[in-house]
Amino acid sequence: MPELSPTAARRPTNLAERPEHSPDSPLSVHAMTVAYHRKPVLWDVDYDAPPNRLIAIVGPNGAGKSTLIKGCLGLVPRSSGQVEFWGRPHGEARSRLGYVPQRESVDWDFPVSALDVVCMGRYRRIGWCRPVSRKHKRASLDALDRVGMADLAKRQISQLSGGQQQRVFLARALAQEAELYFMDEPFAGVDAATERAIVDVLRDLRAAGRTVIAVHHDLQTVPEYFDDVILLNMRVVASGPVAEVFTQENLHQTYGGRLTLLAEAAEAVARAASGERAP
Amino acid sequence: MSWPAFQFDVALDLFPMLAGLLAAVGCGLLGNFLVLRRISLMGDAISHSVLPGLVIAFLIATSRSPLAMFVGAAVAGIATVVLVELVKKLGRVEPGAAMGVVFSVLFALGVLLIESAAVRHVDLDADCVLHGQLETLFWTTPVQSWDEVFQLRTWTGYVIDPAVVNPETGEVVRSAIYHQGVPRQVVTLAVMVLAAFAFVGLLFKELRIAAFDPALATTLGFNASALHYALMVFVAAATVASFEAVGSILVIAMLICPAATARLMTDRLLAQIAWSLAFAIAASIGGYVAATAIPSMWGKEPVNAAGSMTVAAGVLLTLAIVVSPKHGLVVRAIRRRRLAASVALDDLLAALFRFAEQGEPKVPRARLAQLVPGIRLDRALGLARKRDLVTLDDGLVALTPTGLDTGGAIIRRHRLWETYLVEQAGVSPDHVHETAERLEHLPPQPDLPADTDPHGKAIPPGV
Numbered sequence: 001m002p003e004l005s006p007t008a009a010r011r012p013t014n015l016a017e018r019p020e021h022s023p024d025s026p027l028s029v030h031a032m033t034v035a036y037h038r039k040p041v042l043w044d045v046d047y048d049a050p051p052n053r054l055i056a057i058v059g060p061n062g063a064g065k066s067t068l069i070k071g072c073l074g075l076v077p078r079s080s081g082q083v084e085f086w087g088r089p090h091g092e093a094r095s096r097l098g099y100v101p102q103r104e105s106v107d108w109d110f111p112v113s114a115l116d117v118v119c120m121g122r123y124r125r126i127g128w129c130r131p132v133s134r135k136h137k138r139a140s141l142d143a144l145d146r147v148g149m150a151d152l153a154k155r156q157i158s159q160l161s162g163g164q165q166q167r168v169f170l171a172r173a174l175a176q177e178a179e180l181y182f183m184d185e186p187f188a189g190v191d192a193a194t195e196r197a198i199v200d201v202l203r204d205l206r207a208a209g210r211t212v213i214a215v216h217h218d219l220q221t222v223p224e225y226f227d228d229v230i231l232l233n234m235r236v237v238a239s240g241p242v243a244e245v246f247t248q249e250n251l252h253q254t255y256g257g258r259l260t261l262l263a264e265a266a267e268a269v270a271r272a273a274s275g276e277r278a279p
Numbered sequence: 280m281s282w283p284a285f286q287f288d289v290a291l292d293l294f295p296m297l298a299g300l301l302a303a304v305g306c307g308l309l310g311n312f313l314v315l316r317r318i319s320l321m322g323d324a325i326s327h328s329v330l331p332g333l334v335i336a337f338l339i340a341t342s343r344s345p346l347a348m349f350v351g352a353a354v355a356g357i358a359t360v361v362l363v364e365l366v367k368k369l370g371r372v373e374p375g376a377a378m379g380v381v382f383s384v385l386f387a388l389g390v391l392l393i394e395s396a397a398v399r400h401v402d403l404d405a406d407c408v409l410h411g412q413l414e415t416l417f418w419t420t421p422v423q424s425w426d427e428v429f430q431l432r433t434w435t436g437y438v439i440d441p442a443v444v445n446p447e448t449g450e451v452v453r454s455a456i457y458h459q460g461v462p463r464q465v466v467t468l469a470v471m472v473l474a475a476f477a478f479v480g481l482l483f484k485e486l487r488i489a490a491f492d493p494a495l496a497t498t499l500g501f502n503a504s505a506l507h508y509a510l511m512v513f514v515a516a517a518t519v520a521s522f523e524a525v526g527s528i529l530v531i532a533m534l535i536c537p538a539a540t541a542r543l544m545t546d547r548l549l550a551q552i553a554w555s556l557a558f559a560i561a562a563s564i565g566g567y568v569a570a571t572a573i574p575s576m577w578g579k580e581p582v583n584a585a586g587s588m589t590v591a592a593g594v595l596l597t598l599a600i601v602v603s604p605k606h607g608l609v610v611r612a613i614r615r616r617r618l619a620a621s622v623a624l625d626d627l628l629a630a631l632f633r634f635a636e637q638g639e640p641k642v643p644r645a646r647l648a649q650l651v652p653g654i655r656l657d658r659a660l661g662l663a664r665k666r667d668l669v670t671l672d673d674g675l676v677a678l679t680p681t682g683l684d685t686g687g688a689i690i691r692r693h694r695l696w697e698t699y700l701v702e703q704a705g706v707s708p709d710h711v712h713e714t715a716e717r718l719e720h721l722p723p724q725p726d727l728p729a730d731t732d733p734h735g736k737a738i739p740p741g742v
Contacts, residue, residue, distance in 0.1 A: 106491055106492050107317070111545065111547055117491070123484060123485075124500055158546075
């Protein structure tokens with residue numbers, strides 16, 4: 001990958017200095033590039049997640065935050081790069097990974113109850129072709145209880161408020177009993193009560209030794225809710241503990257003017273690749 | 280016009296009815312997942328685009344063996360899905376347009392292949408593809424007694440009279456007479472229905488998660504696109520199995536109508552599937568009977584049974600849209616009427632309370648009519664008197680003590696909202712009345728320690 005911007009030279013993490021695929025690290029991303037319709041969305045991402053931390057992915061719109069998660073989980077094809085979990089490939093780590101997609105990504109008119117949705121988190125444990133047993137239903141009810149939704153278990157999901165729907169998703173993630181969670185904007189469009197409930201759950205997860213990587217939009221609450229941060233704008237601008245990395249200068253680099261040059265370059269590459277002429 | 284007449288005749292009606300029923304149940308079951316994924320048109324697309332698959336399979340296998348037909352259809356089904364995805368991506372068009380393009384082109388290709396010399400002698404004609412040959416499934420010699428029902432040969436068919444051959448010339452004098460067993464089409468349909476139930480039964484939770492949240496399904500190791508293709512293979516198989524007997528129009532209708540009708544009846548997937556099967560059975564049997572019974576009212580000949588079943592499925596869907604308990608037009612109209620009545624009642628009580636505040640406890644009806652318009656006042660007054668909230672004496676309306684409390688609570692909510700909007704939301708005092716006028720009819724109310732509203736009026740104490 002050619003050096004396209006002066007910021008690239010000052011990247012805080014350097015591949016050569018990194019311990020290669022530490023088995024302690026729940027997630028190791030090595031030189032990952034993802035493109036949609038030949039237009040690069042993520043370029044050459046290197047990242048090692050420290051274990052047992054709450055990690056925020058922060059960056060402007062179109063920075064590839066959701067794509068980073070989806071690329072790690074194999075939900076979008078990677079153009080290049082490797083992803084490992086605890087030093088193992090995705091296939092061997094599946095049951096240790098939890099995923100909370102964006103709330104808008106599903107059809108909330110679907111004819112299922114809140115409990116049905118939470119039970120989906122147990123499907124891998126249940127296995128192919130077997131019905132959801134009472135044991136798994138109980139575990140799912142417990143998960144609903146942890147997000148304060150036990151009395152709405154039988155409700156059809158379209159009759160829940162936005163915040164309640166988000167909590168159902170969170171309960172489903174808890175029911176997965178994973179060790180590393182990916183959450184795509186868990187705080188988007190929720191009420192204050194739900195936001196507190198989610199923060200409590202995140203802290204419980206950390207106390208239980210889990211790692212959470214969440215796309216987060218509200219810069220104000222990053223230092224309060226998260227331990228680590230990944231500043232992303234097509235590539236990792238900076239990553240590490242909030243206290244060290246979440247600085248004015250890094251934020252300016254992530255959101256500010258300089259990187260528009262990179263975006264322009266990407267546009268030009270995309271146009272060239274798809275055979276269109278430059279305007 | 281006479282009464283509708285339908286006489287069930289085992290020989291003529293049993294197998295056509297059974298074929299229609301099986302096709303409806305099989306397609307209806309699978310259709311649930313198409314409706315859930317909002318890709319009902321895919322059923323339409325696949326049922327058309329299997330045609331070239333069938334013809335090509337015939338050309339390769341040189342027979343119409345069920346296995347060859349099934350493989351041809353399955354391949355065509357998958358090809359349809361792949362092509363639709365490709366057109367969607369490369370052509371950058373909406374999914375409906377992509378499906379429309381793919382299936383019309385593939386269907387046309389199938390017709391061209393049939394018309395071409397190579398396969399002209401085959402009885403795969405476009406007419407039969409559209410409405411099937413349900414009426415040809417008669418039973419030559421139906422069972423005469425209960426004993427026969429339990430004999431295997433009754434169902435498989437047997438020779439009644441062997442052929443008579445002239446021993447000298449070797450010429451066949453009289454050909455053999457067979458008892459015909461269960462028609463091949465019905466057997467194929469039964470196998471298809473069993474397979475579809477096994478598929479949905481075994482993979483119910485996998486199909487559900489793949490339809491609801493394909494991304495999560497995939498991360499959990501239930502490959503959503505593989506499940507999608509598997510579903511499409513079954514849709515293609517159901518289409519082919521149903522084709523010959525009932526034609527593609529009924530297939531398309533049964534892939535969509537029963538599931539769409541069921542969706543209006545319930546908010547649970549299992550219940551939806553049960554309802555869809557009930558509707559499929561009702562549409563197929565009802566449609567079959569109606570094909571004979573309704574024309575008979577005017578002394579006309581029976582109409583095409585598959586077409587009649589399709590119409591029946593459409594009629595059921597229309598009925599559900601009107602009378603469904605949750606989403607039906609009737610229920611919604613009733614709900615709206617009730618809401619309007621309760622709003623009118625609230626308005627009446629609030630108006631009376633305001634008059635009482637100004638020292639006018641008895642209000643002439645005519646003055647109220649200016650505040651609560653015409654018919655709504657009559658209904659509101661009727662409702663209020665029935666609930667003992669007002670009295671009507673000599674054209675004068677007055678609140679009872681309960682009415683005073685209820686009216687006070689509404690005014691309290693109204694003025695609390697006005698206060699809230701001014702103090703907390705920063706709305707100017709002369710803009711808050713309209714909003715408060717709506718919010719006063721709903722249960723939530725701001726919890727404020729205020730005694731007076733922004734206009735200086737006293738807020739009645741809570742009860």
